[in-house]
Each structure stands twice: as structure tokens, then as C-alpha cells.
Amino acid sequence: VSTQSTGVSLCVLASIVCSLSPSDREKFSSVFSVPIDSLKSAYQVAVARNILQLPSLDSVCEYVVSSNELVLGDLYYASHIVKIQGCQISTDGVEEFLNGELAADGASMNTLFKAISSLSNFGMTVDESVADKIASLVKEEDSVMAHSLAYLAAAALPGEVSQELVDSIEDIAHRADTIGNAMSFEGGLMETSMFLKGASVLSKKAGKAALTDQMTQKFANYIVSNKDKAGQSNLFYTLVGLDALSSGSLVPTHLIVLDNSAAISENQRTLKVSLVNPLGETVKDSTAKIVSAKGTEGQAIFTPGPMAGGDGSFEVAASQLARGVFSAELGFELPSGYLAPDDSTVKVKCVLPVELKHPTFKLIDVDDSRVVLSSDLSGGAAQGKADLSTRMIFDFTLADADGDVTLHQVFVRFTNVKTKQNVYFIAQADLKKKYTVDLNFRSAAGKSFGSVGGEYKVDLIVGDATLPQAMIIDVASLVLDVPDSKEGATAVSKQAKPEITHMFRQPEKRPPQIISMVFTGLVILPAVVLLGVWVKLGANVSNFQFSLGAVGFHGGLLAIIAIYINFFLGVNMFTTVKCLSGVVVITFLCGQ
Secondary structure, eight states, rough: OOOOOEEEEEEEOOSSSSOOOOOHOOOOOHHTSSOOOOOHHHHHHHHHHHTTTTOOOOHHHHHHHHHOOOOOOHHHHHHHHHHHOOOOOOOOTTHHHHHHHHTTTTHHHHHHHHHHHHHHHOOOOOOOTTHHHHHHHHHHHOHHHHHHHHHHHHHHHSOOOHHHHHHHHHHHHTTTTTEEEEEETTTTTHHHHHHHHHHHHHHHHHSOOOOOOHHHHHHHHHHHTTTTOOHHHHHHHHHHHHHHSSSSSSSBBBEEEEEOOEEOOOSSSSEEEEEOOTTSSSSSOOEEEEEEEEOOTTSSSOSEOOEEEEEEEEEEEOSSSSSEEEEEEEEEOOOTBBOOOOOEEEEEEOOOOOOEEEEEEEEEOOOOOOOOEEOOSSSSSSEEEEEEEEEEEEEEEEEEETTEEEESHHHHEEEEEETEEEEEEOEEEEETTEEEEEEEEEHHHHHHHTTTEEEEEEEEEEETSSSOOOOOOOOOEEEEEOOOOOOHHHHHHOOOOOOOOOOOOOOOOOOOOHHHHHHHHHHHHHHHHHHHHHHHHTOOOOOOOOOHHHHHHHHHHHHHHHHHHHHHOOHHHHHHHHHHHHHHHHHHHHHO
């Protein structure tokens, strides 16, 4: 039996993959192998290939040598390339120019950072007194990027680092937005990666872990989630962030990732485990062992003890195979400065093939209880005919090397040779693990087959997570003779349904126009009579006496009318009575 490796992946603290896979590293390598078209591009290629530990490109040095202008941004890019690849360029007047940038009034934090980084990369002297300028300027600008650049600049200066600056790292981290299990700053990938890089180098120089494990892991989740983005710049800052996370200075120990997704079988009995950092690099000088690994019935799948291999890559062969999914508990001995996973248990799936055992395919005439066809399939698929008086019974068992088994997906498929229509029936297992499909065509012809007769191919389909692959077994070729419907099921389903015409209720017949006019006149008549009586009595506005009682009385009447109008418009009875109770009293008193 050949032995092949199967890899497993589990992130230490996160719920998502938190390191680069080998295919990710290949993609990054191809992106940073493109022709150079600018000094910035040359800088990103040089830094990225250095992080990935890839050979340097000669075209990078050729480009930087041809660019010799005294521009701060260009010198910043060139200094990194010179430091990484050792390119020989002219530095005449560079130190004087950079110190002039540092001494200039109104210099921004970006200017100080680039000037200090360039001087440091070129191996030139940087005055320690600029540290006070950094401390003052970072408080003035007080942005995430300003602090990130201050961390990078301060780490490049000689002497002790400012404790106040180191303590501010965690405070700035709290400004990040937390979404699910990831943390990032409002400025996106570049701002987050630059913060992690600055926090990493300053923490390393201070000899103190700046962030908690939980914070670092959430930042790692965000950085790695960007690994599939397009564009050289996005991938560059993804690498910068991962490089910072892999440095070991953001937390007391390194992050460890178990490389995780395991399945063993007869052809590949070996489980392979890798311990890697967020960049996907294996952890050197480490050992691993199997603590325990048992199947569902207590079988020892892996013998407890040391795993073969070293330097972050380990493997162990299964001592025996047992179908199912089981847990393997691992133990690690790691070099100083590394954090072993809190939960070193991985899920391992053992997949084994099964065989069809004791198949019996029968066609029975229900009317006279006569067996029309019986086959054990030893001579291949059975051949038969069926009609409405036929009953089909198909019995079988499934077995592996340890005996009969039951699986999750076992069913029989009927395929119409002409129309390609599929009909499925689930095979049920009894307590003795024997499967049966019992089908009466009298009831199934119309319900399941849509009264579509003809030649059908009968297959047994078996699927399960513990199978190497699904099984499809030819069982029979069956001619089904049923009364044809007027139209086949497929044809009927494609035809337009009869149009449905809705008849709404006819409106009630309206009365003649003369009746409506008379009714309207009768409604208006009381108002006309009222006005006539007022005129006969000599009522007019000029006779109105302005007094508190008269104004209160007539105002009360108007208020009562207004309350009634509101009642008809929608105010409920309780509110209406409350309003009337007060207005009526005032109206009554004023009327007296």
C-alpha cells in the first residue's frame, strides 16, 4: 500500500485561515516578478521578494541606478532597495539633503519618517535630538498614520525609545473598528499594515509586547482576508502586515497555525501536520507527538508517540483504519518565543470503500402473487418488464472490511432512456443493516412517473462523507408499460396553462337622478328654514352684545361644533366626552 500525505488546517485563535497557503505564496511570487516601470514599483518588488525570501531581481538595481534625483520620496524608495539588494548608487549630497529636510520648519511626520528611514538605510548618521521633534509632532497630528510613521522613525533612531510612544501603541489599536473576528482602521489595508509594522519594530526595540494576543489575532484575520485582492499595491501591504505579524514582537510569542483538513484512506494512511507563521513559513526546531487518536468505537487509529519529521513539518501513519470522523489530539514542543495552539485537536476523517453484497432484484405480479423475475445481479443488470400489476423489491447490503455498514445517501434512480427524466426512491435500512426498496407501480405510475411509460435504466447510487467517491451501480433495464396520459409529463409542463378570467362583482344599480336631487334638497331644507326663521325674528350680527358671557357662550357653541366635527373625522368617543365635559360647563355658565 502506498503512503501519501494528507494535510490538515486549523487557525490558533481565529475562525478563518490566518496564514498564506503554498498556492498563495506562488501567486504573490508571480505578481512581484513583473517588469519594473517606476521607482515605487521597484521598491515594492524588492521588499516583497525579501519578505517572501525570493531571489533578488537584477532589473531592480538597474532601475534604481538610473534614478539619481534628490527627491525625498525617490530617496526613500532607493534607500530600501540599496539596503536589501546592495545596489551601488551615488550618494553625493544625499546626507546633507536629508538632514536639511529634518531641520526644515513645518516638516510633517511623513517627511521626518522618510528622511530618518533613508539616512538609516544608507548607513548615515541620524541625530538623536530629532526624537523630541517626533514626540511633539505626533501629538500635533494625532492620526493613526502619524503614530505609525512615528513608531517606524523612532525605531530607526539610536538610543532608547520613548516609553510614552511605546505605551501609545495599544491606545491607538483601540481606535480600530472591530467587525466580527477582524480589526482594521478606517484607512483600510495600507493604514492597518503600516500600524502593525510600526508597532512591531518599536516593540522589538523596546523589548516589550505592545498588543494583546486577541488584538493581534484580529488584525491578522483582517490582513489575511485581503490576500485575494487584485493589484500589486494591495498585495504589497498584505505582505507588509503579515511580515509584522510573523516577527514575534507584537505578542509575547509567535502565532502558530496548524495546517488542517485531513482524510486518510487505504491509499493514503499518513496524516501530515505543519506548524507555520502567518506568512506560511514553518517553525524550525519544533517537535510534535500524537497524544491520543481513537475512532468512534475506541479503536486507536494512530499510536500515541512522537511524529516523524521536524522543523515544523510532521507526519504519522495510521496504525489501523476505521470508518468515520474522529479527533486526534496533538502535543508540541516549540522553541522559545513560540505559542503552542490553545486547542491542538484536529478532526481526521477515515474514508473506506464499500461493496454491494447479497443483492436481490425481484418483479412480482401482485394479482396472482407470482414472481416474474428474480436476479442476484451476478450476470449483470437485470432485464424485465413491468405494468400496473407489478411490484418491484430490491434488497441488498453494503459492507466494508469490518462488516455491514449503513451510509447517509442510498437511493435508486430510474432514468427514462427517451426523455432522460429521473425518478428517485430512497433505500431504507432495517436494524440488521439490510436495505430495501419496495415499489408498487400501480400507485407510483401516476404519482412518481407521471404516467410516462417506456424503457427505464435503474441504478443504485451510494454516497457518504466516509466514501472515497460516490458509487453508481447498474441494477436493471426495465420496460414500464402504463396507460399513456394524453400528453407526456415533460410536454405538459412546457405548455401554457389555460387563461383564467376573473369576474368581479357588478356594481349595485343607482337610483334615478330625480330621487337623488330630491334627497339632497331635503337635507339642505333644515338649514334654509333655520336661516328664514332667523331673518323673521330679526336676528343679525349688529345686535350682538360684546360681553364676557356672550363671547363665552357663542365661543362655547363653536367649540362644541368643532369637537363634533373631530369626532366624525376620527377622534374616539372617550376623547370626545372628555373635551365636551369642560366646554359644556363653560357654555352653560356663560349662557346663564
